[in-house]
Amino acid sequence: MGAGSIERPGRCRFLAGAASVSLFPGFVSRANAQARALPIPRLVDSTAGPIRLEVAGATHAFGTFRPSPTMGYSSTYLGPTLLFRNGCAADVEIRNLLDEPTSTHFHGFLIPAAADGSPHHPIAPGTMWRTSFRVAQPAATAWYHAHPHGATGRQVYSGLAGLAIVEDLDARRHGLPATYGIDDLPLILQDRAFDAEGRLVYLNRGPAMMMGMRGATFVVNGVVDPVARVPAGLVRLRILNAANARNFDLAFDDGRPFAAIATDGGYLREPAQLRSLVVAPGERVEVVVDFSSGLGVRLETGSDTTAALAGRLPISGRIMGRGSGPLLRFEVDRALPAQGRLPDRLRELATVHVRPELVRRTLSLDMGTSMMRGSSEHGGAHASPFGINGKPFDPNRIDFEPRLGGDEIWDIAPQMMSHPFHVHGAMFRILEIDGEPPPAHLAGEKDTVLATGPTKLLVSFRQPATTEHPFMFHCHVLEHEDAGMMGQYRTI
Numbered sequence: 001m002g003a004g005s006i007e008r009p010g011r012c013r014f015l016a017g018a019a020s021v022s023l024f025p026g027f028v029s030r031a032n033a034q035a036r037a038l039p040i041p042r043l044v045d046s047t048a049g050p051i052r053l054e055v056a057g058a059t060h061a062f063g064t065f066r067p068s069p070t071m072g073y074s075s076t077y078l079g080p081t082l083l084f085r086n087g088c089a090a091d092v093e094i095r096n097l098l099d100e101p102t103s104t105h106f107h108g109f110l111i112p113a114a115a116d117g118s119p120h121h122p123i124a125p126g127t128m129w130r131t132s133f134r135v136a137q138p139a140a141t142a143w144y145h146a147h148p149h150g151a152t153g154r155q156v157y158s159g160l161a162g163l164a165i166v167e168d169l170d171a172r173r174h175g176l177p178a179t180y181g182i183d184d185l186p187l188i189l190q191d192r193a194f195d196a197e198g199r200l201v202y203l204n205r206g207p208a209m210m211m212g213m214r215g216a217t218f219v220v221n222g223v224v225d226p227v228a229r230v231p232a233g234l235v236r237l238r239i240l241n242a243a244n245a246r247n248f249d250l251a252f253d254d255g256r257p258f259a260a261i262a263t264d265g266g267y268l269r270e271p272a273q274l275r276s277l278v279v280a281p282g283e284r285v286e287v288v289v290d291f292s293s294g295l296g297v298r299l300e301t302g303s304d305t306t307a308a309l310a311g312r313l314p315i316s317g318r319i320m321g322r323g324s325g326p327l328l329r330f331e332v333d334r335a336l337p338a339q340g341r342l343p344d345r346l347r348e349l350a351t352v353h354v355r356p357e358l359v360r361r362t363l364s365l366d367m368g369t370s371m372m373r374g375s376s377e378h379g380g381a382h383a384s385p386f387g388i389n390g391k392p393f394d395p396n397r398i399d400f401e402p403r404l405g406g407d408e409i410w411d412i413a414p415q416m417m418s419h420p421f422h423v424h425g426a427m428f429r430i431l432e433i434d435g436e437p438p439p440a441h442l443a444g445e446k447d448t449v450l451a452t453g454p455t456k457l458l459v460s461f462r463q464p465a466t467t468e469h470p471f472m473f474h475c476h477v478l479e480h481e482d483a484g485m486m487g488q489y490r491t492i
């Protein structure tokens with residue numbers, strides 16, 4: 001069964017007798033599952049002992065096609081939902097059964113760079129990588145995914161991603177829906193391209209490089225067009241955009257409103273009422289939807305109109321993957337328990353305060369400018385048109401040295417198109433997007449932002465990074481990242 005409460009008594013209690021988590025039977029669907037029921041990734045509790053994952057090739061049925069070669073974390077595609085608890089220690093062991101290196105980044109975790117996976121922490125074929133850290137951050141929806149330099153796009157596309165939940169027992173007083181798999185559902189959104197044989201198609205050249213790899217088929221939790229059965233009450237959706245490049249413009253087909261309650265770094269100050277919402281690659285958003293009417297509904301995406309900055313990139317809608325369409329359907333099952341409520345206030349969040357003496361940096365997310373410079377500076381043929389401030393990623397170069405415990409202002413300047421910008425090991429507050437203050441649902445702690453124009457961030461550096469173990473910052477269009485739109489920092 002995939003269902004179970006994620007709010008258990010006792011902090012960091014080792015659950016004696018818990019089953020070994022070294023092998024997973026892939027996805028576990030709910031009882032009475034029909035064809036293409038929304039798969040609920042199995043929940044694995046880090047307080048029950050070490051989390052053990054195996055990265056391996058597999059064959060996976062997406063639903064409408066013949067099965068395709070894929071990769072997964074102890075699963076045929078994607079991986080279990082990892083549960084962490086604020087204030088508790090966690091041990092993770094990842095064994096690589098692929099015939100190529102991988103690495104595993106904990107996206108949205110505030111842990112030291114030495115404990116996080118990055119291009120500097122390759123897991124060679126046949127070997128195991130072990131990491132331990134203490135969870136010290138508020139409740140949040142995070143995720144983990146492959147991050148080997150140059151192959152991140154292909155490995156994530158093949159299936160190497162999974163959700164993670166940081167829970168905080170202090171947040172129980174909210175009374176929000178919290179029964180995983182029943183009224184607290186993970187939704188991992190992706191787009192994929194399939195060939196005539198039903199095999200995943202991955203490209204990282206031509207338009208798929210310029211715009212990132214996109215596909216016309218929408219996949220939710222690893223299947224096409226699933227149905228989620230939900231109780232007749234409030235339901236919490238933990239939405240992750242795990243697409244390589246596509247932004248999802250989400251809305252319900254009956255226009256019903258919903259409440260955004262959390263962003264990348266956890267709860268907002270208060271729920272933000274919305275009828276539509278853009279989620280960029282790497283971003284998470286938690287929303288609460290009311291099904292008490294008993295009426296089912298579809299969650300749809302509009303076309304990805306946010307990708308191109310107006311007039312900057314002459315490229316066709318087909319290549320952009322601009323299609324709109326349904327992602328999944330919800331059907332109300334009155335037999336399921338609905339117990340959650342939506343509080344008026346969610347969290348105390350400090351007011352953003354920009355001190356004039358803060359260090360300011362400008363980061364130009366470049367497509368093309370460095371190619372011109374590169375012909376003289378980087379030896380022509382090896383230069384990449386993708387870079388930050390004119391320089392493609394170099395694992396031997398530290399780009400910035402922020403002070404540990406300090407804050408900085410980062411001005412993100414996206415070139416040619418919108419880029420989802422992500423910082424490892426830090427949270428930021430958005431000061432401005434395109435000259436405007438952030439909308440309410442983006443006014444919390446973030447680690448990824450869709451820079452649709454000049455974007456000003458107040459970044460807080462609270463985790464240590466060294467020359468040997470630096471943190472990355474990069475575009476989360478994974479083909480851009482692989483091609484060099486990435487830099488690294490160490491703290492001083």
Ligand SMILES: [Cu+2]
Binds near residue numbers: 365419420477485
């Ligand atoms: Cu980009």
